[in-house]
Amino acid sequence: IAGITQAPTSQILAAGRRMTLRCTQDMRHNAMYWYRQDLGLGLRLIHYSNTAGTTGKGEVPDGYSVSRANTDDFPLTLASAVPSQTSVYFCASSEERGEKLFFGSGTQLSVL
């Protein structure tokens, strides 16, 4: 593994189902983030974690939850998926404050 790994690559999900998107990094970065990308809206921050054991809400947190039990993993959970959560989800990490983000390859999620 080199960088950030996201799984699954894509998923079709029935509305109302629970889903966890996985994100693992091997760079030992303290900070991690989840963004969603929607056409015409750019990338919007869902949740973030500045260090293991802490999390915070971003711009669009409703319907999502995260946990950060250790440095490497930052899963994103949709408790009860809705069609408006259809999007491409990107996990990212950064080494230091103000530094560039390293992104995973994304998860295409479709909620029907």
Next chain:
Amino acid sequence: AQKVTQAQTEISVVEKEDVTLDCVYETRDTTYYLFWYKQPPSGELVFLIRRNSFDEQNEISGRYSWNFQKSTSSFNFTITASQVVDSAVYFCALSEAPETSGSRLTFGEGTQLTVNP
């Protein structure tokens, strides 16, 4: 609150033309960072440049150049002699008050650049 605006939704040029992608930002902080990312058709996000708010020097990297002007809150990106491989969505982003917010970036809406042969 911070905001990034990329007014150009789509730009289409012919190969070898120069093209400038505009980025305007809003922030109340004096310390901040500006970024540009490229997203080619494959979908990954590729880092291009990071600039801090205290460094207004323009930067050139090969065919790419960036013009940072605090007076107009702009951070524009120019591609000289564009090539088909430059076709991508380009995002401008802002990180505000990094001491407290980490690297939480606010992204613009993106500009789809198409370079035609």
